[in-house]
Amino acid sequence: MEVLNVPTMAEYAAKGETPEILFWVGCAGSFDDRAKKVTRALVKILNHANVKFAVLGTEESCTGDPAKRAGNEFLFQMQAMSNIAVLNGYEVKKIVTGCPHCFNTLKNEYPSLGGNYEVMHHTQLLQDLLNTGRIKIEGGSFKGKKITFHDPCYLGRGNDVYEAPREVMLNLEAELEEMKRSKAKGLCCGAGGAQMFKEAEKGNKEINVERVEEALALNPDVIAVGCPFCNTMITDGVKHFNKEQTVKVLDVAELIAQAKGL
Amino acid sequence: MIAGIIFILLVSAGVVMFTINVKKVSRNINLGKDLDRKDQAQVRWKTMARVALGQSKMVSRPAAAILHIFVYVGFVIINIEVIDMFVDGIFGTHRFLSFTGGLYSFLIASFEILGFLVTFGCAAFLIRRNILRLKRFTSNDLNGWPRTDANAILISEILIMSAFFVMNAADASLFKMGSHHYTVSFANPVSQFIMPLFAGMNEGSLIFIERFSWWFHIVGIIGFLNYLPYSKHFHILLAFPNVYYSNLNKPGQFTNLESVSNEVKAMLDPSFTPPPADPDKPMRFGAKDVKDLSWKQLLDAYTCTECGRCTSSCPANITGKLLSPRKIMMSTRDRLTEVGKNIDLNGEFKDDGKALLGNYITAEELWACTSCNACVQECPVNIDPLSIITDMRRFLVMEESAAPAALNGMFSNIENNGAPWQFGQADRLNWSKE
Structure with missing residues (x-):
């Protein structure tokens, strides 16, 4: 696979320069095979748009989100305070995340611990790049395809960001159709609150199956997501219904990268 | 006459x-713990006018x-x-x-x-x-x-x-x-x-x-x-103050426990001296009983009119799990009423060997939550069941070390290698070269 241009904060600091924005990759984006593809797609877009970005690389560590949702406030604050020390050390002002959980934690829960940054979810950055003309899309491979967007809880309800991913996808000239439970009424994929890292409690159905059933009822070509955990859950749900050949689960960043042929 | x-x-x-x-x-x-909800009076009045008086969340x-x-x-x-x-x-x-x-x-x-x-x-x-x-x-x-x-x-x-x-x-x-x-x-x-x-x-x-x-x-x-x-x-009376004292932060933002901050700061920085503990208030991380919750969470419990919009939108409940956010609120009120009767009877609270956690709300309910905020979004009077669930999870994890085994594994991964999975921090940038 091609080697991407991914500068680190340390490299920038060594040159005495500061990047426009820090790309907070997140644990899933760094280690999960599916999420790594999203990370690479986003980096290709950033490079294509000539965004001066950097990552922390090996200096990045979990934001503490799953620990916090699970109730381990100690571990969360340990992570938060050491991350803040690193971020403040580099005098970071602006952060884009590839994950709504990192986004929510950095944006809302770091300030009172001493970490104040302007934090964007990657769909917001994409919206910004499209609005300012730094990336342009004309048609592309998703033209006329039916796409439905699954709202990540920590982007939508958690932070009232509903329009950014939708506005980005408008550029695809695709047919965007909403599920009945969307935006503020969106149904969780089942991974939040640290559920990603444990077995579900006893019930009569898996949450991702309930959600994917709703999405598949629209006969979409693509179920779009904006979160690595949703991506896993929805992908598993699509497999549960043996639909993986006909229905793709793609992150909004991948949609844009693919539409641009990146 | x-x-x-x-x-x-x-x-x-x-x-x-x-x-x-x-x-x-x-x-x-x-009986609940202190919580400052007196800030931003103008926003609070407006929220009350819109949500309580104007019934804006009912229309869904x-x-x-x-x-x-x-x-x-x-x-x-x-x-x-x-x-x-x-x-x-x-x-x-x-x-x-x-x-x-x-x-x-x-x-x-x-x-x-x-x-x-x-x-x-x-x-x-x-x-x-x-x-x-x-x-x-x-x-x-x-x-x-x-x-x-x-x-x-x-x-x-x-x-x-x-x-x-x-x-x-x-x-x-x-x-x-x-x-x-x-x-x-x-x-x-x-x-x-x-x-x-x-x-x-x-x-x-x-x-x-x-x-x-x-x-x-x-x-x-x-x-x-x-x-x-x-x-x-x-609820016909309490809806108004309850909405006035709503959480005005983004729903995704959970509270940062100050008691924990002091301990963590002391660990990371040996020169940091934590403020002296109040001997009248024994420190407890998270909530085991109603007195560990904030007064707002207790007001929430009295305000709940059991309409069940929260539960009917809860992904855990929809898929047959034990959790019901409405029941979390009802249990909180039931326990609080019981504690109140205990005080009426004895002049002060006499330990009855019971607690909200265990006798009223089980760990299984708490661990079914995805923290998706649907219950919070749905409530027409801005009740926040999620904050109670979180506080009780905190007690389970930090006071009792009673998290499900898989979560304990996740915790130690974060502690040891800075990620919830077993991947080394040194490999964090490998994706760029694959």
């Missing part, structure tokens, strides 16, 4: 009893919203009639407010139309609960007293309204008859349809019916008022 004295005694007793019970509820709520379910607005608006406006009845009750006047002339007739006509809508709304609510059996009203959460409570409220409201109609019908019949005391003419668009039932009745019977209905209506109102503190129907 005697009627006046009885009336005054009755009303006074009602008001005194209500005050005593409200004070008890207020004491119970104040239009049928319930319309029926509820009938009952809500009717209830608020018809209570102007109570002024009339109070003055009449004390001074023996007849329809005191009638000095307003044409306006009075208009008011009574409006009350009757609103009263009809209230009755219609309550009847429709009874049908939804007992005949259509909507899922959120038939679930196990409501077994026993809560279901009885709901029906009792609706039937009481119908009875109180019916008394109002019967009273007006009897009054209008007496006026038509030229009865000595009944000298006020008013428009009665609804109760006129009851009047044919009274045709041929003598004056004495009509006066009895009119008086009986009058007393039934006013005693009903006082009784209803005193029922509120025991009932889910308390």
Whole structure:
């Protein structure tokens, strides 16, 4: 696979320069095979748009989100305070995340611990790049395809960001159709609150199956997501219904990268 | 004269009893931990106007919203009639407010139309609960007293309204008859349809019916008022302060525990001296019992009217898990009421060997939550069940080390290698070269 241009904060600091924005990759984006593809797609877009970005690389560590949702406030604050020390050390002002959980934690829960940054979810950055003309899309491979967007809880309800991913996808000239439970009424994929890292409690159905059933009822070509955990859950749900050949689960960043042929 | 004295005694007793019970509820709520919700007064007033007064979050379910607005608006406006009845009750006047002339007739006509809508709304609510059996009203959460409570409220409201109609019908019949005391003419668009039932009745019977209905209506109102503190129907009063003191932060933001910050700072920075602990308040991380929750979380519990919108939108509940956010609120109130009774009995709280966690709410419920905020979003009066779930998870994890094994694995991964999975931090940038 091609080697991407991914500068680190340390490299920038060594040159005495500061990047426009820090790309907070997140644990899933760094280690999960599916999420790594999203990370690479986003980096290709950033490079294509000539965004001066950097990552922390090996200096990045979990934001503490799953620990916090699970109730381990100690571990969360340990992570938060050491991350803040690193971020403040580099005098970071602006952060884009590839994950709504990192986004929510950095944006809302770091300030009172001493970490104040302007934090964007990657769909917001994409919206910004499209609005300012730094990336342009004309048609592309998703033209006329039916796409439905699954709202990540920590982007939508958690932070009232509903329009950014939708506005980005408008550029695809695709047919965007909403599920009945969307935006503020969106149904969780089942991974939040640290559920990603444990077995579900006893019930009569898996949450991702309930959600994917709703999405598949629209006969979409693509179920779009904006979160690595949703991506896993929805992908598993699509497999549960043996639909993986006909229905793709793609992150909004991948949609844009693919539409641009990146 | 005697009627006046009885009336005054009755009303006074009602008001005194209500005050005593409200004070008890207020004491119970104040058992909760401090929390500053006095900031941003302007935003708070606006939120209250929009969400509580304006019912803005009700509209997401239009049928319930319309029926509820009938009952809500009717209830608020018809209570102007109570002024009339109070003055009449004390001074023996007849329809005191009638000095307003044409306006009075208009008011009574409006009350009757609103009263009809209230009755219609309550009847429709009874049908939804007992005949259509909507899922959120038939679930196990409501077994026993809560279901009885709901029906009792609706039937009481119908009875109180019916008394109002019967009273007006009897009054209008007496006026038509030229009865000595009944000298006020008013428009009665609804109760006129009851009047044919009274045709041929003598004056004495009509006066009895009119008086009986009058007393039934006013005693009903006082009784209803005193029922509120025991009932889910308390929401008609508490919705307003509860929305005023809403969490104004983004729902995704969880609180950062200050007690933890002090410990973590001390660990990371040896020169940091944590503020001295308050010996009166033993430190506990998270919540085991109601006293570990904040006063706002306890106010939430008293405000909940058990509509179940939270539970019907909860992904865990939808897929058959034990968790029901409504039940979290109901359990919190039940336990708080129990603690309150314990204090009433013993002068101060005497350990009863019980706690909210364990006796009322189980770990299985707590671990089913995805923290998706759907319950918080749905609540028409800005109750936050998620914050209670989180605080109880904190207790389980930090005080009892009782997290599910898989989560303990995740914790140690984060601690050891900075990611919830077993991948080394040194490999964090490998994706760029793959």
